[in-house]
Amino acid sequence: MDRRPWHAVYPQEVPPALDYPSVPLTSLLTESAEKFPNRTALTFFGKKTTYRKLLLDSYRFANALIRLGVRRGDRVALLLPNVPQYVVAYYGTLFAGAVVVQLNPIHVERELLRHVTDSRADTLVCLDLLYARVRNIREKAGLKRIVVTGIRDELPAVKSWLYPLVQKRKGQPPAYDPEKEQLFVMHRLLRAASPEPPPRHSFDPAEEIAVLQYTGGTTGIPKGVMLTHANLTANVRQCAAWLYRSEEGKEIVLTAVPLFHVYGMTVCMNFGLSFGANLVLVPRFEINELLRTIHRYRPTIFPGAPTMYIAINHHPLAAVKYRLTSIRCCISGSAxxxxxxxxxxxxxxxxxxxxxxxxxxxxxxxxANPIWEKRKTGSIGLPWPDTDCRIVDPDTGQALSPGEIGELLIRGPQVMKGYWNKPEETERALADGWLKTGDMAYMDEEGFYYIVDRKKDMIIAGGFNVFPREVEEVLFEHPAVREAAVVGVPDEYRGETVKAFVVREPGSSVTEAELDAFCREKLAAYKVPRLYEFRDTLPKSMIGKVIRRELREERRDE
Structure with missing residues (x-):
């Protein structure tokens, strides 16, 4: 059998191999600013930033960091939602020769401290409303420089004037005192800094780290993934090849996926900027605001997560009040x-x-599944150009045939350099360039791949392997089920048994007995949930992925 059967199913427009120039990640912005200087790069609540201004502000921020003492290879942590300052700080950090450390704004102090100390970042850029958490870890984390910025700084004039009144009505206390607390204010740094290109560093993009992206930490301590300039530019070029109908300088990308998440960073920001797109920034997912944003700005590309599309589908006015027909293509990830x-x-x-x-x-x-050509329900699609995949027995490493379930291994130009300061973890994850994903999957005869479940999420009930995703997909088929998550819980007789957490559709009163009968028609008896719990919501990450770990931990704490 052909080692890459998926190439035969590729759309005609997508080549199986691409060229990858040896350039820094910042070239995505510099090239688009040269081609489209007056095109809108960012839209934020009505305020527009051109490519020329975005590039000059990034230069200014880089020069400000250098003046403050940041050197090549230093780590600069970003604690920001989807605001224009995030993009400026991200590219400014790279222009300064430093490494971006992505932080999640919903993390508590303990989690922030762990990531900052592990990365050894001594500079942090944060939103003023998040500074209280940073203040409490500043000394322990060894932070030398803290740069603060506010949403008000990037609002249009009228909204900027109203913003303090709204915050006062909400009872928000003053976030910080820059002079007293020895903080740097971002908009002041930008005003005082030179817009000239900062000094250039000569480096190998395949070796130079651009971003430390901390994994979600579903088990154990989260690890810093070292993504090089070459890794990230390669994935952008692969994305552009897959979205082959996209037009340079004409696309509008709805940027609702958090930019601190690796998916939003690449598929929204880096890909969008590489194409001269207008990124419509949405700092927080709220369905009514999202629909108003789509209606007003007419985005053409909408990367997202299933929960975002579900929310739109279920909104009572989505089809009658809002214009949604500008959206041409969406790639759904995370679940x-x-x-x-x-x-x-x-x-x-x-x-x-x-x-x-x-x-x-x-x-x-x-x-990804082909967007405009053949696709398959339930499949994650075909490997992207220059991406090799294989399914192996997780115990022996033996390659498996189409249709057989095993661990998914991946090799390609987008695969990380390794884990930050964790050589043993890196060695366990990477073998001869092949990344062990920890996902159980299979490939069909045409080269379409299907994820069965996470290896670590697999439930062993009475000696049988149960994959939560398979059970969840059956539950989703029931018209009264809006959301579902399945986990394994301890059982004296079976070792583990299957428990389903279910969110009903509004107005539904479906019972445990009804769901049990429905599942027994579609699943082997050992896969059918023995326990059900009905919830109003399920715990989710900021990108909308259900966090099974929290459901399992709740059970242990009972």
């Missing part, structure tokens, strides 16, 4: 995309919504 969600969203918008796959260690995208 399985149910068929009914895909079909309803496509009927609402007229665009195409396909499932993809990736992980932090791969910058992140490795697979």
């Amino acid at each position: 399985p995309l149910p068929l009914d969600v895909q079909q309803k969203f496509e009927s609402l918008t007229g665009g195409r919504l396909v499932e993809g796959y990736g992980l932090s260690e791969c910058s992140p995208v490795t697979h």
